[in-house]
Amino acid sequence: MISYIAQHTQLPEKAITNTVALLNEDCTIPFISRYRKERTGNLDEVEVGLIVKFKEEFETLEKRKTTILKALEEQEVLTSELKEKIAQTKDLTTLEDLYLPYKKNRKTKADKAREQGLEPLAKIIMAQNANDIESIAFKYVKNNIDSPKTALEGARHIIAEWLNERPDFRNNIRYQLERFATISTKVIKTKKEDESAQKFRDYFDWSEALNRIPSHRLLAILRAENEGFIRVKIEIDDERAIHKMEQRTIRSQNDCALHIQLAIKDAYKRLLLPSLSNEALQNAKSKADDAAITVFAKNLKQLLLGSPLGEKRVLAIDPGFRTGCKIVCLDKQGNLKHNETIYPHPPKNDSKGAIKKISTLAEAYKIEAIAIGNGTASRETEALIRRIRFKNEIQVFVVSEAGASVYSASKIARDEFPNYDVTVRGAVSIGRRLQDPLAELVKIDPKSIGVGQYQHDVDQSKLKNELDRVVESCVNAVGVNLNTASKSLLSYVSGIGEKLAKNIVKHREDNGAFSSRKDLLNVTRLGQKAFEQSAAFLRIKAAKNPLDDSAVHPESYGIVKQMASDLKITINELIGNSAAIKKIQLKQYVTEFVGLPTLEDIVKELEKPGLDIREKAKVFTFNQNLKTIDDVQEGQLLPGIVNNVTNFGAFVDIGIKESGLIHISNLSDGFVSDVNAHISLHQQVIVKVLSVDKTRKRIQLKLHK
Template identity: 75%
Template sequence: MQILNYIIGHIQLPEKSVKNTLELLNEDCTIPFISRYRKERTGNLDEVQIGEIVKFKEQFEALEKRKKVILKALGEQDVLSPELHQKVESAQDLTSLEDLYLPFKKSRKTKAEKARQNGLEPLAKIIMSQNANDLESIGYRYVKGGVASIDDAFEGARHIIAEWINERTDIRNNIRHQLERYAMISTKVVKTKESEENAQKFQDYFDWEESLSRIPSHRLLAILRAEKEGFIRVKIEIDNERALDKIENRIIRSNNECADQIELAIKDAYKRLLLPSLSNEALQIAKEKADESAISVFAKNLKQLLLGSPLGEQRVLAIDPGFRTGCKVVCLDAQGQLLYNETIYPHPPKNDITGAMKKISSLADAYKTQAIAIGNGTASRETEALIRRIRFKNDIKVFVVSEAGASIYSASKIAREEFPNYDVTVRGAVSIGRRLQDPLAELVKIDAKSIGVGQYQHDVDQTKLQKSLESVVENCVNAVGVNINTASKSLLSYVSGIGPKLAENIFNHRDENGPFSSRKEISKVPRLGNKAFEQGAAFLRIKGAKNPLDDSAVHPESYSVVTKMAKDIGKSINSLIGNPETLKNIDLKKYRTDTIGLPTLKDIMKELEKPGLDIREQAKVFTFNQNIKTINDLREGQLLPGIVNNITNFGCFVDVGIKESGLIHVSNLSDSFVKDVNEHVHLHQQIIVKVLAVDIPRKRIQLKLHK
């Protein structure tokens, strides 16, 4: 089986596009580089389509690796016939491959193996022939050695037959089909744990039944978590009589004593071997689909969060609010460097409101603060109210910033390296301020699973989750581009072709030699070879470079094309940039080559029109309803401003300015059917919501999107 045919069989993409993409991947090209700078070879595939090719490439490689292991094992057992070899080589997926290998697996001692050792396999074959007369007389011949009675003889023979039935691919596939179409998942509470406090969040699933094929991913993951924590028991069921009839119709073709024994063997095989194994497999497949759905939601949320609106290079005063321990205050310059830190105590128990207001006012004046960032955790609303009472000399914008994951960052190795002489509280406040300046640059320092978007991130396949999230971070970083002279090691490590080691080398080279003045200088970084330069250079920006293309997304390999364009119309490169009227006079067809086609030329023109344009929106000031301070202040029918702070398959959660987030269920996002929540809202979107219901004891708020 060829990899190209395998991938094309799974995704609807042109053969040439897949073939060329595979060649580029085998040349160690990255997804961001391929999607942005090799459009001619891929047929203009985007990063999602290339990611799908990568996924199926890895699946194919895993399948081929497993085939080699199985073929070697079968060869060592001396059972590898030409027919079996062909079947193994032709297997299209791991399930059918493992079914082929099942009869030859070296397993623990089974009932069937014990029966064989007692010499009962010939009796099993006689029964399966279904044409023996006087089966009882035949059975007595096998009552010897370890077989004490004729009942034992027939029972042992049935164990062997049950194993044969279990190993039949057609029977396994038939039951798989029934599980896929008709399986029901049901749950029952574990009575001894029903009253436990932690069990109450799962009370909806104490007695539940639903079609396995239709259960939403979030509900399945919740059920499996409840089972893992020991609060419920989960069962997968189908119509047993229907399943048994299907097996009997495939095997029994007589109406004698042999048929009676086979019928008993079928029931044993189904109950003891087939159903437990295949129902677990069905549940695992459902879990994998739920994982995929949850990871997809997580990835979409993370992308929206990373591409959140930056304030840009402005001077920020950041506050990590608190009551007893005070509010940690830091002043940052426009590049996010820490200039000053202090602690104020405006809230109980000290209540130094006057002193705190004076301090904030004087710091804002001294450090020419342009914006204030307040963490959205404990004492956030109280701190925001305090700040809004201060009469600043200049117009200072006030933002409430998500601090999810800030504590993870503040205790991390990265934070210790950045601020070795400051404690975790100062580092956390700095992170809050930098998130306002540039969310992407700051959030890449934190494990994506700790940022606080998505659901059930600890219940899904951790390897797949990590891979998906790293891909999202990489794509976002490269979509925005990176200022090589100000970027952290964490941010640099996600640039196409760079990675952690080269990021450290770039950082150290910058530290020792000063800022980079051109992209050419990047190649002087130790161990940064031609391949890494090719993959990463266009995503690294040089602000104020002599060559203006060094601060653009134009790849260095295309600089000569731009130079020729400028020369042909008698202009300098500088006069082309940001000048749409001049660019209109350029006939792109004149500059096509064997490697550069219209897709790349059009990208170059877009970049020349607005070089280094940030694809992100500018940060906007937002104010919550100041009269709503706790869940007790909410009333049905109220219209409130809110910010979307999490998105799931069943709706989105909204911060309305209190500790508890409200839920807009998918049914309350629109009057029409909602296929994808992300088509109606996006993370950090500022919206108006209507309060539908408030459950104070359970701390649940139901909301509706107000159009």
């Protein structure tokens, strides 16, 4: 396993060995990368994640080997040579090729030919020594074999299967598919005029090199095929592939050569090409999935680490026309204090009543910020709010509603607000997103947040694993307030999980707030291992021990105590005291288990304990003259917020229903290989309008420097 991981990651074997040992001890990626740097050689989260990936890959390979060996033993065909080949195999493709001759799901044409006694004839043909093969074939005319022609056809089926099972042929065709294959599409004529097919019309007649097709285009083509609008074909130079097989097989000019030639064409067209072109397409799909998942993961990370407003009293509005605007008032901790509905827009147009109501609520609940959802009637509601003269200064934010409706109808929302309907829950979610995006967004399935690229078309298991890893990474990077965190947020903390999160919340409800990290050990079923993995990622505000509100692990409290003692001050006096911290000689605290990487992290944390790595939320104002796409004109310079990043560019919210696209070619005057190197999710930008297609509701933008 260690050499397999080292081969794929190029990481030092000692670091891999120690990391694998920690993983086998049920340690999490955030814990290992943050608190076991001495053992891993200071590997970061990405490197530990790679070790996890290839460890799982190796285990899958070994498990498949065991299954295959058992099947071969049961068939009584396992030789010592075959067993050794399987043992030495280092990838699944080669392993499946070795197993192919013994893997029969259904009776093949070759099987039927063997049952008719034609295998000896096939061997004679392959020996290529016979000159009058038809005469020899006469000997096999019996039972269901009515002529030499039928006998030779059956023999060729057997030869075709032998050729199909040859690893050298399979690998050569794989190579040609990998290097030279094209993917082409043709529209299904009866579906060409379908309204729902028009979004795929670019792919009605398309051809491109398979190894160069961008992930988003391949996923779009495969979706169009799945929905029955087009047919997809993978092609290579058939003549070249067949010629290579002939060169390696035919070594005579007699009658046998003709039959081998026919068997090669049959093997290629009936067995090899369909199977291996499908494999090539699946490999391309897998790479496209990986690329799309990487884009989604980057977007999700940026979204989860979005700027929080912090503990402020918020009035949140879920805007609407006919059904009105749902208003909720939240306290600093996000608890619901009041809710009602106003109707400032058509058809009721009660803007005066709405302004009066909002003014009254803002004063009554000492509101410090207003969050407006960015859906229907958002711009009209924002304009209304900006007309109000509040007694105190109130910041106004437009907040993404993506996924809020999914949350409001979820079990989590029903458990939180059993006595309120979905509209109230949705408004609460909008307000809480402003206070702390991470704490609120963890309650929603990441796929529903709307920052991905073809997320419903990719491998769902792979997607879930990667997104869960991103959420876990973000939650633990920020840290969690033990006394206010929801069950959803706690479940992503290193070493906790869903059941312990539920137990923590229950313990908090029954016994009141936690006063120290040690109290965690009183939570039902939370043992020493879970405490070791989780404690340093959980924060307790105003705790008796100030280190309980820091990222210093409880196992290192003794070191901090010693540092303070050596400086003849208390821990409270040491925290945040730059002058005293500079006097600490780290080398004198190095032990067999604690090295400089851990000590440097401790000192960094002592300087700014519990520092939030996220920037604070900033107010943003769209162009107030823009209401619909009809107001957008070519050449305009507009403020906007990036609301999705893909491999082909970035989508920007310019304050109307339709987002504009900055194509990758318009992100810079030079060549752009990585969109994320030029732009990020939620970035506030100025864009130039290049074109407006009002019919298709498409706006092309350029990033303005």
